[in-house]
Amino acid sequence: MELTIIAVLGVISIVAVAALSRRIGVAAPLSLVMVGLVLSFMPGLPHIEIEPEIILTVVLPPLLYAAAVHMPAIDFRRDFKAIFRLSVVLVAVTTLCSGYLFAWLIPGLGLAAAFALGAVISPTDAVAATSVGKKLGLPSRLTTILEGEGLVNDASSLVLLASAVSALHTSVPLWRVGTDFAVAVVIAVLVGAFVGLASVFVRSRLTDTVANTALSFVVPFLAFLPAEELGASGVLAVVVAGLVNGNLSPRFIRARDRLAENTNWMTISFLLESAIFLLMGLQLRTLLDQTDDAHLPVAGTIGIGLLAALLAIAIRALFVAPLVSSLxxxxxxxxxxxxxxxxxxxxxxxxxxxxxxxxxxxxxxxxxxxxxxxxxxxxxxxxxxERFGWRGGVVIAWSGMRGAVTVAAAQTLPPDTPFRPQLLLIAFIVAVTTLLLQGLTLPWVIKKVRVPADDTSADRAAYVELLEDLSQRAAEVLDDPGLARPDGTPFEPVVVARVREETAVRRVPPTGTVPDDVDPREQYRELSLLVLSAEQDELLRVRSMGAYSSRLLTFAQDRMDRRLAQFQQAEA
Known part of the structure; x- marks a missing residue:
């Protein structure tokens, strides 16, 4: 009963804080962290300790999967160079530089433990940055780069963390770290691709929307668990599975199933993201109480955390400059x-x-x-x-907030790690400092640099062109001399005229009457589905060619899904 009450109060609190955040113009993750920080010092509140396995194996996979499903695969491919540099190269550079800083500031820590902590604080959390950016109208390419970085950098940092933890007890040569990383990536990609293809194949044959959505909930874990058992990156396997599902679902899974799945996943993502940011803030007092002043004072630990946060920000800024030049x-x-x-x-x-x-x-x-x-x-x-300039570079450089994954990953450090309580507090200070400092000032930075938003007039013109392409394909279906129902009988002319009018192919008013023994509603549904399916095929074709921007294709796909779902619902 107590757990039920806590869960109910938690959801109510999350919804209330999120609603208040929208009113005051602050990203909900930032508000939840600040609320958690304040509540952690309330008298009588028990110590909050989160089992790291819950975050890394239960919460993280579905969050990454939900984000990957909505990532346009073609945009991910086009900006893969920038995403790779930010999510892999920058993570490695931050790990090395931070590791040497920790080894220098904490005598007796050792390089292995120092690099482990460096790997912990290296990945960024794109949730707060993208939520702020979308609200302020950042261009879609910049948002894609930030989201892509957030999808992949967790895998990079966790692989480096595993190598550093192994080096705590045995010597690990540098070439071994590189080999382990490459093997982990290859296996993860293969596992994720297989699970993605298999899940789409199975789900495309399910006719029950509820069962289809329920099966989608286990897909991230079907990718994560085997990859981890094989010694690969489970989170990268989840990302690949999500990208495969997002790319193939419009072709093989019914529109009404995708709409239902999307609504459910948005709800799950909202609750999970909000919960971990709230719990992140609630851990502050627990971490302070666990720190032993005899080995390293709390004040000194906090100071090291602040220095590490500033170093991480500086490294990112220096790294982004040549990246922007390359773009x-x-x-x-x-x-x-x-x-x-x-x-x-x-x-x-x-x-x-x-x-x-x-x-x-x-x-x-x-x-x-x-x-x-x-x-x-x-x-x-x-x-x-979609030319990328220095203005976008400034936004990327200032979007390096760390999040709950940093705090959870720190807690996976072995119990015999030197200065473990202090390391946990340092990771927490880095996460909270970057999250609040950069997150709260990011709106100001975006407004100051005046990043040009997407060209809405060009988008409207391109969307009209896209609709013309779809209408042309619909006209080919309606003008086909062999147009017939599934049983081979022809459609009534009045039904064809009505569908033609609704698809805006040609404004021909429906004329004539329907014989008494003909059900016009069934013919109308069949012909509408036939035309919409042809338009869907054309939409997938132009998407595969990259003929239009992903934001337009996503908008068009959503409208197409809603139209298809109406007739698929009637079919059921």
Whole structure:
């Protein structure tokens, strides 16, 4: 009964704080941490200690999966270089630099324990940054980079943490760390891809929406657990499984099932994210009480934590500068490639085979060559139109907040780790300092640097063009001389006219009457599903080519799902 009351009060508190945060313009995670910090010193409140396994194996997988499902795969691919550098290279650099700082400031700690703590504080938490950024209209490419970094950097830091913990008892050469990391990544990608494909295959054959959604809840754990057992990165396997599901679901899983799943996952993510930020703040007094002044005073420990937080911020700023320069160089190079792609297209139109495309599978298939060329040209236009400048770099540099994963990962340090209570407090100080300092000032930074938002007028024009593409595909279906119902009988002209009008292919008023022995509603449902399915296929085709921005395709897919779900519901 007591646990039930605590759970009910916890949910009510989370909802209340989230609602208040929207009113005062503060990101909900920041408000929840501040509330937790204040409540931790209330008289009579018991010590809050969270089992780290609960965070890392129960809470983290579904959170990463829910974020990965909504990550546009094509945007992730296009900005993989930036995401890789931030989530892998920057994590390694932060681990090394912070590790040497800790070994210098805490005599007797040892390099292994110092690097373990460095790995703990290296991953960022993109929840607060993206929630602030979306509210203030950050461009979608910048948001994608931050979200992509948040998806992958947990895996990088946990692999480095595992290597550092192993070095506490045995000597681990540097080459072994690199090998272990590469093996962990490869196995995780294979496991995640297999689980993603298998889950889509199974779920596409379920006709019960409730059962379909229930099965989606275990997908992240089906990816996480085997990967961990094989010595790989479970969280990376979860991310890969989420990316596969998000990319393939519109093609194989019914729209009404996806809509139901999306609503349920949004609720779960909201509660889990909010709970861990609240619990993160509640742990402060517990960590202070556990720190032994005889070995390292609390004040000194807090000071080290503040220095480590400043170092992490400085390293990120220094790292982002050349990254932005590289992204700007990519845009300049893409500009110079425009004429190259035009020349290649002209060669294909004349029936000539461009040299750079004369190798690989399908080299003799002109249609496949055109698709490959079109996809690369679209990627090239993306780098030009979504040009990345110093303003976006400032936002990325100031979005390095740490979160609950840092606190939970610190608690996985072995009990015999030197200065363990102090290390836990240092990790907490780094997380809270960066979260509150950067999180509360990020809106001001975004407004000061004036990051240009997405071009809404261009988006509207592109969306009109996309609708024309879909309407053209619908017209091909409706104008097909062989158009017929599943039983082979023709559709009534008045039904065809009505569907044609609703799809905005041609404004033809429905004329004529329907015979008494014909059910117009069933014909209308069948023909509407047939047309919408054709439009869905066209939408997936243009998405695979990267013909439009992911934000437009996501919007169009959501509207398509809602229309499809209406008729699929009637089918049930």
């Amino acid at each position: 700007r160089h990519d845009a300049d190079r893409a500009e110079s490639y425009r004429s190259v792609f035009d020349d290649l297209a002209d060669q294909l139109a004349r029936g000539e085979l461009p040299r750079r495309f004369d190798r690989g599978p399908g080299k003799k298939d002109p249609e496949r060559l055109r698709k490959r060329l079109d996809q690369r040209k679209r990627d090239n236009e993306f780098f030009i139109n």
